[in-house]
Amino acid sequence: MNRWLAAGGLLMVGLILFSFTTAGAWGGADGAAGEKVDSVAPDYDPWFESLWTPPSGEIESLLFSLQAAIGGLIIGYYLGRGSPLQSASETP
Amino acid sequence: MHIMEGFLPGVWALAWYAIAAPVVGYGALKTARLVKDGDVNKSHIAVAAAFIFVLSALKLPSVTGSTSHPTGTGIAVVLFGPAVTAFLSTIVLLYQSLLLGHGGLTTLGANVTSMGIIGPLFGWTVYRSVKPHTDLQKATFAAALVADWTTYVVTSTQLALAFPAEPGLSGVIDSAITFLGVFAVTQLPIGIVEGALAAGLIGYISMSSESVRTRLGVTA
Numbered sequence: 001m002n003r004w005l006a007a008g009g010l011l012m013v014g015l016i017l018f019s020f021t022t023a024g025a026w027g028g029a030d031g032a033a034g035e036k037v038d039s040v041a042p043d044y045d046p047w048f049e050s051l052w053t054p055p056s057g058e059i060e061s062l063l064f065s066l067q068a069a070i071g072g073l074i075i076g077y078y079l080g081r082g083s084p085l086q087s088a089s090e091t092p
Numbered sequence: 093m094h095i096m097e098g099f100l101p102g103v104w105a106l107a108w109y110a111i112a113a114p115v116v117g118y119g120a121l122k123t124a125r126l127v128k129d130g131d132v133n134k135s136h137i138a139v140a141a142a143f144i145f146v147l148s149a150l151k152l153p154s155v156t157g158s159t160s161h162p163t164g165t166g167i168a169v170v171l172f173g174p175a176v177t178a179f180l181s182t183i184v185l186l187y188q189s190l191l192l193g194h195g196g197l198t199t200l201g202a203n204v205t206s207m208g209i210i211g212p213l214f215g216w217t218v219y220r221s222v223k224p225h226t227d228l229q230k231a232t233f234a235a236a237l238v239a240d241w242t243t244y245v246v247t248s249t250q251l252a253l254a255f256p257a258e259p260g261l262s263g264v265i266d267s268a269i270t271f272l273g274v275f276a277v278t279q280l281p282i283g284i285v286e287g288a289l290a291a292g293l294i295g296y297i298s299m300s301s302e303s304v305r306t307r308l309g310v311t312a
Contacts, residue, residue, distance in 0.1 A: 024157020
């Protein structure tokens with residue numbers, strides 16, 4: 001077992017569990033930075049809108065999970081195509 | 093670290109494009125050359141890009157009551173350096189700005205500069221300087237961690253340059269502290285998660301082939 005992956009995974013789970021027990025809006029920090037722009041420069045108007053935004057939060061999370069799935073698929077394929085399969089084919 | 097669409101004045105949007113474009117162009121050429129030379133297996137470029145895809149899709153809750161995401165550039169940085177990382181990050185940032193309304197086309201230059209260029213440049217420098225003194229996984233942990241944290245420092249600076257609290261340098265510094273306040277604490281634990289995951293994956297990648305071990309500077 002790779003200790004680094006275990007440590008990273010545990011820390012991630014810890015952060016998620018922590019979010020259950022703590023009050024907070026849990027909005028995105030990117031959006032919070034946008035609000036800070038409003039407070040520092042109240043006269044500034046964003047001059048360009050996204051060409052297309054997901055019609056709902058659900059569809060947005062669908063596209064986010066698709067992004068993660070594509071990456072996960074490639075990493076899984078990469079890790080899985082190595083020695084275990086080869087050694088399995090060597091022993092008939 | 094995505095600066096939202098339209099949230100940089102036109103002159104800054106152009107300036108960051110001007111900085112990012114040559115690096116991304118060089119990175120694209122370098123990527124094409126790596127593929128053509130067969131110097132490294134295409135699969136290593138794919139796995140480096142895939143790591144960016146997965147990690148930058150994870151909006152993790154952090155200790156501050158807000159969410160933010162890792163950058164995932166660590167693997168690409170230690171394998172291929174900042175230029176290729178810039179090219180691979182651009183693909184992800186385009187996907188997110190076109191399909192997710194996350195980041196934007198006008199701010200793409202700035203976001204590529206922070207996540208794809210300057211963050212990875214610092215991570216790469218750290219990797220090069222600590223690698224001779226420690227093992228591969230610790231060096232990768234440090235590289236991914238520094239690339240992540242630096243990315244958010246750069247984003248805060250970019251916003252501060254465009255929106256100084258008052259004219260002049262002190263106004264820029266004031267603003268940078270304000271924006272860092274949004275990102276810093278949130279990003280501390282997320283950078284550590286990112287570093288640990290990158291260190292774990294690089295362990296498996298380094299087992300795969302001799303050419304990768306040479307590239308990573310691993311002997312044995």
